[in-house]
Ligand SMILES: Nc1ncnc2c1ncn2[C@@H]1O[C@H](COP(=O)(O)OP(=O)(O)OP(=O)(O)O)[C@@H](O)[C@H]1O
């Protein structure tokens with residue numbers, strides 16, 4: 384199936400420019416600018432109330448911003464009514480027509496568009512095959528499980544061949560196992576359709592596993608936009624570092640810089656830190672907020688050139704695949720995670736002294 388828009392050849396599927404939206408005193412969107420590329424799986428990720436649904440509703444044409452601009456497929460769209468926009472939305476509540484069968488639910492939109500009976504059957508069948516619901520075609524929504532209803536809701540949106548599919552927590556109502564299954568399916572489906580998906584979730588794992596790029600939102604703003612790797616490896620702010628994965632945070636003071644290598648004072652002692660060129664300016668401001676992921680710290684060993692600090696093991700939690708340690712380093716504590724590879728000759732115990740190694744390239748610098 385091809386994304387339907389012969390008119391536009393913009394490489395950008397959705398362009399949001401400084402969108403703002405207030406509800407009384409609440410600033411739901413405080414100036415959101417972002418571009419979604421054509422054919423990408425894009426996620427809006429953030430905690431409850433950060434403005435995800437508000438942004439999606441504005442793109443869908445179900446709400447208007449107070450200010451800002453919106454282009455869909457390169458075309459100015461704020462003044463277009465919802466039904467004229469090349470988008471379809473899948474909500475968390477499936478909103479299927481209870482009196483229609485699965486295939487009739489899916490065909491409904493096409494009938495409204497007065498397509499020929501042959502075309503309706505062709506497209507409905509093709510989409511039911513794609514979403515693996517052929518055997519359910521004659522059932523009614525009350526005869527379906529939650530996961531099956533969700534597939535029907537997806538099929539019903541996809542069958543219209545929108546340029547952009549908007550998904551608002553589409554898997555939110557499902558149990559964890561089914562969610563994981565459908566996450567993978569949704570990802571494969573998007574790749575096969577080459578359709579642009581804008582997906583809303585507050586679940587970081589879901590956003591990371593499914594998306595080409597993620598916009599992390601907080602209080603009506605985009606804090607960071609990038610690939611899952613970029614956001615995890617190089618979080619820009621404290622909020623992003625803490626919202627995505629686990630992170631040790633501590634303060635530091637700028638001492639000197641030699642190229643991209645920084646010397647800083649910290650509660651862990653003097654540290655060497657390797658920074659990407661984009662972070663250098665921030666580093667020279669003096670007071671620093673530093674972070675490192677628990678799995679990027681090594682206990683015992685490490686490499687020549689790592690920062691090494693002596694500490695004491697305060698707590699060990701074993702959970703099968705990995706062990707988690709809390710290390711006391713005097714002025715500060717660190718969480719360290721290690722995969723249980725079975726390669727360590729001698730076990731570590733609470734109370735043991737250990738050398739903690741922090742590679743200069745694994746420490747990142749955050750904006751407050
Ligand atoms: N129609 C409305 N009237 C008043 N306030 C609203 C309205 N819609 C949203 N809000 C407020 O705007 C803010 C953003 O809401 P939004 O629904 O966009 O959040 P969200 O990120 O989708 O959250 P969730 O993950 O809980 O769905 C919230 O504080 C919410 O209470």
Ligand SMILES: [Mg+2]
Nearest residue numbers: 435436437551
């Ligand atoms: Mg929402």
